[in-house]
Amino acid sequence: xxxxxxxLVRDGKIVSWLTSGNFGHYLGASIGMGYVxxxxxxxxxxxxxxxxxxxxxxxxEAEASLSPMYDxxxxxxxx
Numbered sequence: 476x477x478x479x480x481x482x483l484v485r486d487g488k489i490v491s492w493l494t495s496g497n498f499g500h501y502l503g504a505s506i507g508m509g510y511v512x513x514x515x516x517x518x519x520x521x522x523x524x525x526x527x528x529x530x531x532x533x534x535x536e537a538e539a540s541l542s543p544m545y546d547x548x549x550x551x552x553x554x
Contacts, residue, residue, distance in 0.1 A: 477507040482529035483537075485511060493528065511539070 477496025482489045496507035507528060513521045518541055527534040546552065 477505040477528070477530070481507065483507075483509045483511065484527040484529055484534060485524050487525075489529070507537070 476498060477493060479493050479495050481493045481496065483491040483493060485491075491509050491511055493507040493509040496505060498504075499506040511521065511526075522539055522541070524539070526537040526539050528537045529535075
């Protein structure tokens with residue numbers, strides 16, 4: 476379970492912290508949001524990195540996304 480302030484790890488180094496986290500019932504898994512410093516990098520360079528989240532001293536693989544985690548036009552609800 477994610478809450479907030481868990482370490483965000485990029486390529487083996489802690490680079491930031493989660494700003495929020497909770498259980499995503501639609502996905503059936505935890506979702507965490509945070510900011511990754513990426514000055515001067517392209518989106519492809521940033522997304523090609525390996526990301527992990529450190530929870531209670533143990534690191535778990537994470538997937539980075541640049542798209543919003545919501546459905547602004549409610550397409551899923553209307554489907």
